[in-house]
């Protein structure tokens with residue numbers, strides 16, 4: 001369950017970027033990340049992990065939006081692009097069984113951070129370098 | 137007032153940055169670094185014990201070993217004759233580059249020819265983390281079943297080497313070696329697959345030669 005570690009890293013860098021832009025008083029509102037289908041990160045688990053991080057902090061309610069990025073799968077034998085929802089891990093054409101070319105799907109990116117410049121701190125978000133690695 | 141800023145950076149940028157620093161350091165020191173990944177109990181520590189003993193006269197090895205709790209594995213590896221340092225992750229299900237860097241600092245090993253990183257027993261989470269290694273090795277033990285590469289494809293896609301371990305158990309567990317090989321090759325046609333038994337020693341020479349070759353290549357490549 002390394003999604004917790006990933007979510008903490010998103011939180012840490014989003015907050016850092018927002019603060020660099022507008023100072024300490026920012027409140028995170030929504031974050032967009034890109035997750036590839038071959039990145040070994042589960043988007044649902046990531047969203048759950050995110051919620052458990054922001055809950056009870058001044059960023060409570062901040063939303064994590066996941067942009068799902070399917071890999072591009074092309075079969076040179078069929079001359080066709082193949083559906084990436086099916087067995088994206090296998091580099092084999094589901095129709096003819098030949099080797100296909102796979103491109104992309106490895107995204108694990110922080111894209112956008114939306115934040116309010118608002119009210120004073122109520123409760124400090126609990127994070128530190130060691131906490132990043134405490135996964136459940 | 138609300139603002140939106142574009143970031144566009146890797147989520148694991150800090151880890152990747154640290155891993156690049158480590159890779160550079162290992163290159164300068166001429167140390168081959170191998171990351172061993174498998175589910176709990178596939179035989180990582182036993183393999184390393186035997187590997188250390190195999191090289192004892194010829195090459196210097198050291199091990200950083202990650203576990204959620206206990207120093208048992210580091211003690212075993214030290215008993216096998218190599219400097220070993222335990223990283224107790226206290227819950228984390230994988231090593232990351234910062235843990236490796238901190239572990240190296242604490243361990244303060246002399247310069248070695250080979251550094252093995254025994255990852256926390258887990259087939260999923262270590263996949264996303266670059267540790268500055270030369271390559272990842274995934275272990276699949278005979279008793280786990282030949283379908284694991286299909287069920288946990290990410291690590292099998294990224295490992296350069298797959299070791300099918302505990303080959304002495306083949307007759308007892310109905311392990312279908314051909315299916316296992318096909319499953320691995322289907323996901324990663326370039327993967328080197330070796331079968332071995334750390335218990336009987338079968339296949340250990342091929343594994344040790346492989347790492348020795350990789351060390352040689354690393355040291356002769358002038359970049």
Ligand SMILES: Nc1nc2c(ncn2[C@@H]2O[C@H](COP(=O)(O)OP(=O)(O)OP(=O)(O)O)[C@@H](O)[C@H]2O)c(=O)[nH]1
Nearest residue numbers: 175176177178179180181182257302304333334335
């Ligand atoms: N029969 C047989 N048993 C083995 C072999 N290699 C390891 N074992 C046994 O498998 C068990 C687990 O081995 P370890 O080397 O501790 O496995 P590990 O992958 O380091 O385990 P974790 O660090 O807990 O993930 C031990 O009881 C070993 O004695 C082998 O080649 N054959």
Ligand SMILES: [Mg+2]
Nearest residue numbers: 180181209254
């Ligand atoms: Mg072990």
Ligand SMILES: [Zn+2]
Nearest residue numbers: 075078093096
């Ligand atoms: Zn085809």
